[in-house]
Amino acid sequence: MAEVVPEVGTVPQVLAEIQAGAGLSLSAAGRLFPGHRGGAAVDPSTVFRWRTKGTRTAAGAVVKLEAVRVGGRWLTSRGAVARFVAALTAAADPTPVVTPVVPRTSAARTRASERAVAALKKMGA
Template sequence: MNATAMVERLLGEDGKLSMVAAGALLGEGQGGAPIHPATVTRWCLKGVKVAGGRRLQLEHIRAGGKLITTRAAIVRFLAAQTSTPDGTAVPRTPAERRRSTDAAVAELEKLGV
């Protein structure tokens, strides 16, 4: 989606949020504190890794020096991380497969097989 379309989409949605408000909306993180605004900012600028190693960014616009997102953008961001589009299992990464294999080999050796 190009920048103009992103701005039009987010400005047309209700529930515009600052990074502080977005963190508070998401509730408590580790230790019971709200999600820190820097975390939400990182999701906007750098994104998070999802299945297949691609990065998913929280949709946002910049107004002056301020980042703004919407409640709907947060819902889309969380939904995209939560499930795969076709409901299939997310493939394991090579590192996950290697750890699983190593654990299975260790278990077999422990059993004497």
């Protein structure tokens, strides 16, 4: 059996969160969500599937839940769950691109002001 040695200096964000005390088992992560079809919570097997196979977005990309293997079990964190949900939500409902508002030049402001004054005079004000 080949030995797998992690690269030095590479600590996934989820591991740092777990070490800081925010670790969750997959069943605890499932309890963060209401169950589907009247169930009490999302089943741990569903959370495991989110980790291993991921969830396909409408665009065809696959989003996986961040988790680390510690001993014989998988652990994740609230932060990893939040990032997973945020990635799925962004893929399903991308925010519209907002074009920045360019401020008017002083000449444009002057012209607009003159038009407003002319319109008010025309109305008799």
